Amino acid sequence: xxxxxxxxxxxxxAAAMRRAIALSARALGATAPNPVVGCVVLDxxxxxxxxxxxxxxxxxxxxxxxxxxxxxxxxxxxALVTLEPCNHTGRTGPCAQALIEAGVARVVYAVADPSxxxxxxxQTLRAAGVDTEGGLLAEEAxxxxxxxxxxxxxxxxxxxxxxAATLDGRIAAADGTSRWISSAxxxxxxxRLRAESDAVVVGSGTLVADDxxxxxxxxxxxxxxxxxxxxxxxxxxxxxxxxxxxxxxxVAVGKDADxxxxxxxxxxxxxxxxxxxxxxxxxxxxxxxxxxxxTELHARGVRSVLLEGGPTLAxxxxxxxxxxxxxxxxxxxxxxxxxxxxxDAGISTIAQALRLAVTDVARLxxxxxxxxxxxxRTPQES
Numbered sequence: 001x002x003x004x005x006x007x008x009x010x011x012x013x014a015a016a017m018r019r020a021i022a023l024s025a026r027a028l029g030a031t032a033p034n035p036v037v038g039c040v041v042l043d044x045x046x047x048x049x050x051x052x053x054x055x056x057x058x059x060x061x062x063x064x065x066x067x068x069x070x071x072x073x074x075x076x077x078x079a080l081v082t083l084e085p086c087n088h089t090g091r092t093g094p095c096a097q098a099l100i101e102a103g104v105a106r107v108v109y110a111v112a113d114p115s116x117x118x119x120x121x122x123q124t125l126r127a128a129g130v131d132t133e134g135g136l137l138a139e140e141a142x143x144x145x146x147x148x149x150x151x152x153x154x155x156x157x158x159x160x161x162x163x164a165a166t167l168d169g170r171i172a173a174a175d176g177t178s179r180w181i182s183s184a185x186x187x188x189x190x191x192r193l194r195a196e197s198d199a200v201v202v203g204s205g206t207l208v209a210d211d212x213x214x215x216x217x218x219x220x221x222x223x224x225x226x227x228x229x230x231x232x233x234x235x236x237x238x239x240x241x242x243x244x245x246x247x248x249x250x251v252a253v254g255k256d257a258d259x260x261x262x263x264x265x266x267x268x269x270x271x272x273x274x275x276x277x278x279x280x281x282x283x284x285x286x287x288x289x290x291x292x293x294x295t296e297l298h299a300r301g302v303r304s305v306l307l308e309g310g311p312t313l314a315x316x317x318x319x320x321x322x323x324x325x326x327x328x329x330x331x332x333x334x335x336x337x338x339x340x341x342x343x344d345a346g347i348s349t350i351a352q353a354l355r356l357a358v359t360d361v362a363r364l365x366x367x368x369x370x371x372x373x374x375x376x377r378t379p380q381e382s
Contacts, residue, residue, distance in 0.1 A: 009046065013108055016040040016048065016080040017137045021110070023053040023062070024082045025144050028196035030056050030223040033301040035148035037083045039066040041104070044076040056223075057301075061086065063095040067102045075103035082141040084113040084134060085121035096121035099130065106131040110141030114152050147198075147304035150324055156294040159322050161307040161314055162193060164329040164367075165341045171311065174337040176209065185365035186329040188218060190308075193327065195222035197306040199250075199297055203313035204231040207240065214308070215246040226250055226302060230313060232287035234259050234267075250300075252293055268296055273316070290320035311343035318354060319346035323374065326356060330368045 017040070024038030031054055039062035041050035050073075052065025060068075063085055067074055079085075085095035085107065099107055107130055113119045125132040142149060150158035164182035165171050172178035180187070194200055195216045202212060207229055216222040224247035229236055234257040236243070243249055243265060253259060255269045271289045297305065307317055317323050328341075347353060356372035363369075 012042065012046045013078065013080060013136065016042055016078075017082070017108065017110060018140070019048075019051070020053075020062075020080050020082050021137065021141050021144055023051060024141070027053055027055050028144070028147075029194075029198060029225065029304070032198040032303045033057060033151075035083055035145050037062040037081065037145075039063045039082070040080045041066045041070040041074050042078045042080070043070070043073045044105070046078075049073040049077065061095050064098055067098060067104075070102075076105050078106040078108065079104050080136070081107065081109045083111050083145065084109045084119065085125065086113065087120040087124050088117050094121070094124075096124040099125065100128045104130060106133075108133045108136050110134070110136055110138045111145065111149070114149065146324075151298060151303040156291070156298050156322070157198065157302045157305045158324045159294070159305045159307055159317060160193070160197070160325040160327060161317065161323050162190065162327045162329075163308075163314065163341045164190075164331065166331055166333045166335050168334050168336060169340050170335040170338040171341050172209075172338045173335050176338075178210070181331050181333065182329045183331065183365035183367045186331075186367045186369065189329075189364055189369065191216050191218050191222075193306050194225055195219045197225045197304045198302040199226040199228050199304070200306045200308055201228040201230060201293075201313070202242075203309040204229065204233070204235050205312055206308070206310045207231065207236060207242065209310070211241060212308075213241040213244075213246070224248070225306070226297075226300070228252060228293075228297065228305075230288055230293065230309065231257075232272075233257050234262065236262070238262060238265070252288060252296070254287060270296065290316050290322050294322060311339055311341055314341070315343040315345040318342065319344075323354075326370075326372050328370045328372075329364070330370060332366055 020038035020040045024036040027036045034057045037054045039052050043049045050066040050070030052062045054062045079099055087094050087096050107125050112134055122132050147158035200214045214227040215224055227242050227247050227249040229251045231251055232254045234253045251267045252270050253267055259267050270292045272287055273289045355375045357375045358372045360371040
């Protein structure tokens with residue numbers, strides 16, 4: 001890129017990085033266990049000559065797609081990448097080496113790669129004489145890639161709890177009816193969240209009450225997430241809609257549950273949660289150990305979980321410290337009675353409340369969609 005006008009060059013690079021971030025988001029839900037990555041290649045004059053994004057695990061990385069599109073015009077140019085180019089050979093070759101061989105003069109990446117196996121690309125590029133800089137729009141790029149980054153940092157999938165409720169916090173009426181609290185626009189948005197997730201998790205209570213299907217509908221080309229049913233005593237029936245062939249399904253059961261009625265169904269036996277003070281199986285009473293469930297899902301390549309379970313399962317996840325984001329669809333309605341969105345979460349006093357920071361508020365038809373993430377506890381709260 002020409003250096004006569006540093007201000008113009010900086011603006012051009014920022015615009016290209018924003019484009020790369022938008023490209024990376026196209027593959028949400030399709031790349032596990034890999035991250036989502038976008039790349040834009042500018043020629044020596046600062047014109048866009050190649051774009052790409054990582055589309056699926058085992059396929060070419062974002063840089064390779066962008067370099068193929070750029071061809072010889074990449075030589076002497078700049079590559080903008082949302083994640084530090086990888087430095088290892090797996091099912092594909094190292095992207096740092098591909099950039100060097102293409103003759104790229106400058107590489108700007110947003111987020112440093114925290115994974116031990118793939119990190120070090122920036123060092124390799126610099127050693128080869130490539131001008132390399134990190135941190136451009138890092139916060140925006142990390143927000144798109146938060147599931148993968150969480151999985152690397154914590155060794156478990158990122159968990160987003162989603163629920164729909166009335167303004168007074170009810171997820172169903174006193175007689176148990178709940179269809180439909182939220183609007184058609186909100187329900188369509190839930191399918192977007194499913195499509196962006198590697199797994200959708202519900203409990204046996206939701207299974208009995210709603211008999212959900214959980215597959216993505218209305219989104220062309222969506223990668224179907226793994227449907228996970230937390231069913232301690234294996235109450236699910238072989239004819240349950242969630243066991244059809246529209247998407248893969250995993251049923252998590254207790255270690256001594258009878259699964260003889262589920263031949264051919266993918267099941268995993270998990271330990272029970274520690275007994276809570278009330279004598280039930282763990283806070284929330286799900287019976288199964290939530291960290292063990294997440295460890296199993298992580299081992300299966302799941303990096304992002306959409307928790308659609310009812311209040312009991314949600315309470316167990318909150319009690320386990322395993323909720324990384326909350327998406328609430330709030331309908332302008334009042335019920336006054338009926339189950340609340342969250343059951344026992346091991347919180348007994350206001351000082352223990354899980355405080356959240358609102359990151360987004362949007363209007364969907366008549367509803368409000370509110371997105372929030374837990375805030376770090378202060379020393380007084382800990």
